Amino acid sequence: xxxxxxxxxxxxxxxxxxxxxxxxxxxxxxxxxxxxxxxxxxxxxxxxxxxxxxxxxxxxxxxxxxxxxxxxxxxxxxxxxxxxxxxxxxxxxxxxxxxx
Amino acid sequence: xxxxxxxxxxxxxxxxxxxxxxxxxxxxxxxxxxxxxxxxxxxxxxxxxxxxxxxxxxxxxxxxxxxxxxxxxxxxxxxxxxxxxxxxxxxxxxxxxxxxxxxxxxxxxxxxxxxxxxxxxxxxxxxxxxxxxxxxxxxxxxxxxxxxxxxxxxxxxxxxxxxxxxxxxxxxxxxxxxxxxxxxxxxxxxxxxxxxxxxxxxxxxxxxxxxxxxxxxxxxxxxxxxxxxxxxxxxxxxxxxxxxxxxxxxxxxxxxxxxxxxxxxxxxxxxxxxxxxxxxxxxxxxxxxxxxxxxxxxxxxxxxxxxxxxxxxxxxxxxxxxxxxxxxxxxxxxxxxxxxxxxxxxxxxxxxxxxxxxxxxxxxxxxxxxxxxxxxxxxxxxxxxxxxxxxxxxxxxxxxxxxxxxxxxxxxxxxxxxxxxxxxxxxxxxxxxxxxxxxxxxxxxxxxxxxxxxxxxxxxxxxxxxxxxxxxxxxxxxxxxxxxxxxxxxxxxxxxxxxxxxxxxxxxxxxxxxxxxxxxxxxxxxxxxxxxxxxxxxxxxxxxxxxxxxxxxxxxxxxxxxxxxxxxxxxxxxxxxxxxxxxxxxxxxxxxxxxxxxxxxxxxxxxxxxxxxxxxxxxxxxxxxxxxxx
Numbered sequence: 001x002x003x004x005x006x007x008x009x010x011x012x013x014x015x016x017x018x019x020x021x022x023x024x025x026x027x028x029x030x031x032x033x034x035x036x037x038x039x040x041x042x043x044x045x046x047x048x049x050x051x052x053x054x055x056x057x058x059x060x061x062x063x064x065x066x067x068x069x070x071x072x073x074x075x076x077x078x079x080x081x082x083x084x085x086x087x088x089x090x091x092x093x094x095x096x097x098x099x100x
Numbered sequence: 101x102x103x104x105x106x107x108x109x110x111x112x113x114x115x116x117x118x119x120x121x122x123x124x125x126x127x128x129x130x131x132x133x134x135x136x137x138x139x140x141x142x143x144x145x146x147x148x149x150x151x152x153x154x155x156x157x158x159x160x161x162x163x164x165x166x167x168x169x170x171x172x173x174x175x176x177x178x179x180x181x182x183x184x185x186x187x188x189x190x191x192x193x194x195x196x197x198x199x200x201x202x203x204x205x206x207x208x209x210x211x212x213x214x215x216x217x218x219x220x221x222x223x224x225x226x227x228x229x230x231x232x233x234x235x236x237x238x239x240x241x242x243x244x245x246x247x248x249x250x251x252x253x254x255x256x257x258x259x260x261x262x263x264x265x266x267x268x269x270x271x272x273x274x275x276x277x278x279x280x281x282x283x284x285x286x287x288x289x290x291x292x293x294x295x296x297x298x299x300x301x302x303x304x305x306x307x308x309x310x311x312x313x314x315x316x317x318x319x320x321x322x323x324x325x326x327x328x329x330x331x332x333x334x335x336x337x338x339x340x341x342x343x344x345x346x347x348x349x350x351x352x353x354x355x356x357x358x359x360x361x362x363x364x365x366x367x368x369x370x371x372x373x374x375x376x377x378x379x380x381x382x383x384x385x386x387x388x389x390x391x392x393x394x395x396x397x398x399x400x401x402x403x404x405x406x407x408x409x410x411x412x413x414x415x416x417x418x419x420x421x422x423x424x425x426x427x428x429x430x431x432x433x434x435x436x437x438x439x440x441x442x443x444x445x446x447x448x449x450x451x452x453x454x455x456x457x458x459x460x461x462x463x464x465x466x467x468x469x470x471x472x473x474x475x476x477x478x479x480x481x482x483x484x485x486x487x488x489x490x491x492x493x494x495x496x497x498x499x500x501x502x503x504x505x506x507x508x509x510x511x512x513x514x515x516x517x518x519x520x521x522x523x524x525x526x527x528x529x530x531x532x533x534x535x536x537x538x539x540x541x542x543x544x545x546x547x548x549x550x551x552x553x554x555x556x557x558x559x560x561x562x563x564x565x566x567x568x569x570x571x572x573x574x575x576x577x578x579x580x581x582x583x584x585x586x587x588x589x590x591x592x593x594x595x596x597x598x599x600x601x602x603x604x605x606x607x608x609x610x611x612x613x614x615x616x617x618x619x620x621x622x623x624x625x626x627x628x629x630x631x632x633x634x635x636x637x638x639x640x641x642x643x644x645x646x647x648x649x650x651x652x653x654x655x656x657x658x659x660x661x662x663x664x665x666x667x668x669x670x671x672x673x674x675x676x677x678x679x680x681x682x683x684x685x686x687x688x689x690x691x692x693x694x695x696x697x698x699x700x701x702x703x704x705x706x707x708x709x710x711x712x713x714x715x716x717x718x719x720x721x722x723x724x725x726x727x728x729x730x
Binding site for chain 1: 702703704705706709710713
């Protein structure tokens, strides 16, 4: 039987994968993918807990996150394309304009 | 009547502010004229107030609320009663003459406008001092005159410091600081006295305080009396805070005439007279005041005997006469003290202005041994100074005769024969040193030509301006009966015993004889030719006197030098090593932390994200720990 614990473990694994991706990856596009994974890890947790408590508020929140993630990707990808056109690369090690 | 009060009070302030507008610009003659006119306006108002007060009694006005905090209530109120009316009139008349005089005296000075601004500001402060109806207002005026005195003593602040052998007062700025610091020491005592009054009486209004004096404990009144008198000692330069007055002669001569002879230094006497309901309750403190005054009278007179500096001689004489006033006030004859204060203001200001004329003529030379025979050139100045010296010596029928003689009678009447004897002796010394000055400077053979001097008499309008003081120095004493009736409406009347009445004739004769004796000795010694006796001048007592009993040197060695060394230690050891080190340490810790944390700022988004994740994890761990603990 698959219980709440399994879902939460899955969510935690997904979140960790996303976090490691955000830290380790050097390509901005990959960073976007990693953030999407983290957002969806949260969605899984929301949906699982919502069904466990029989409270729809959690699932509503998950939908909100999906919507926000979609719009974020739309705007973010546009910016990435512009950045790539301007600098010819998306490697974070080369995009260090704010070096103190 | 309110308008008169405000006119008398604020006319000098307006004059001061007006002159201050031109403070930085070159000499403008109208500044001197306008301030003099405003002072005259103030004088007329004061005189009218005197007339009004003598007919209708005191005038009381309240300008506005000043301090309203909790139970404390101090209004900006002014009270013109008999004592205040006398003080106001004396202050404004001397000030007016000094203002007119200064037009001539400061003629070629770069700071002409600035000078008048300070001088009028002084008069305003003095008016606040005498007119205030509470102790706090008095204190404000008290500090105001202190500041103006500092500004005016140090008026020629650009002069360099020299050693004590060249000039005993070192430099104007040094003398100004000395005066200010000595006064601050005394002001602390006065402030403590005012605090004591407020704590125990709950108010600072004169009338309310004096009303409740009889209910208060004796010890408390003694404490208040002592602390207030410490303030008076500073302002009136009584021993041991006297050294500043002689050094204050570094200021321009009109300043010496107005501030350091006629008005400001009498503020201490005014305070004792004003607080007479307190001092009448504490005879032991009053007696101490009388003894100290007597001591200062002879102490200062002895220093004046040998001094060669024209202005310093007169300064010591001022000190000596202040001693007389305190002696009278201490013996309970407050109205006599006030009478001597007024008479002294007139003839001493006249004497100083005469000295200013001589200085002007001699191109700022002050050594009377370099003058001689000036009477032939400066006839009018000679006349004025001779007159003032006669008044100072107490010769009938001039002002000093009546006031000084009454003080001696009071001492006799109180059976304080020691005080009477010393004051009597001082009267002889006074006559001697005043006429030593007159004869050495105006007779005794021409010596100035040797020094290439060409003295000349001052402008006629200056001489005319001095005339009111000359007249008052002569006639003021004639009105001592009506003066007494006027002020004893407020001050306690002083009754001489039958025995003293009986002795009055003898006392007057004895006093006049010693004064004449002093003059005669001075005449014999100095009128013909200045004979200098090396042996006497090098003798021990002479040197002690001419070095002011070595008191300034003593103060310097015992107070100034150790204090400077202590300050040096405090600066180098405490301030630099402890305070600065702590502050600098905190700053350097912050700076070093920032410096090493700068490595984080790589500009690489990856690194930032790592730090963010690290922070997130750290926060999560903390949250878990906190949650587990609770």
